[in-house]
């Protein structure tokens with residue numbers, strides 16, 4: 001693929017995990033470090049794109065992202081607000097963030113004493129941000145999601161592609177060595193809405209990012 005094939009394009013990329021707090025010291029979270037989303041921002045920048053990176057909690061450094069507009073959020077609700085604001089200006093949006101599916105049903109602004117913690121935690125759903133973007137998507141916009149899965153990765157990824165009105169999805173195994181959360185390498189099966197399929201063999205997250213961008217270009 002051409003090195004500067006994204007000149008003139010604005011990419012909106014989400015990265016990292018969200019935290020859904022129960023009280024000021026306890027939250028529901030996930031092991032996302034943000035490495036995949038940051039690799040995508042790096043690769044897009046290298047190919048000449050204008051990049052906005054909306055990131056949740058990171059466990060890696062983002063020093064190599066000069067020129068990228070970077071917006072930090074913590075909760076899924078904050079990520080939703082920020083992405084909804086940025087989305088109209090984006091040509092391509094890639095949701096690499098690991099967003100919560102559920103949150104504690106209530107939040108206490110005072111730390112809950114240990115003795116008053118419930119033995120089971122009532123949960124409330126979190127809005128599906130990428131599905132919301134899928135409903136707002138204009139014809140010139142492309143929307144790409146990730147599906148972090150164990151076991152069969154393709155079937156659930158194809159369901160999500162349809163359900164969330166995505167143009168493509170990266171089915172990403174998280175139960176294989178050297179891939180998924182926190183690893184510097186990754187692997188995936190890329191699927192698009194026309195049935196095209198591309199297997200990304202285990203490689204660095206930066207190399208996977210370039211392969212994903214090339215795949216999106218060809219949709």
Ligand code: C5P
Pocket residue numbers: 076095096097098099100101126127128129130131144145146147148160
């Ligand atoms: O349904 P599932 O969470 O597996 O879907 C993963 C995809 O959906 C990812 O692209 C993720 O960023 C996005 N997602 C979202 N909002 C949520 C949950 C997931 O945008 N609340």
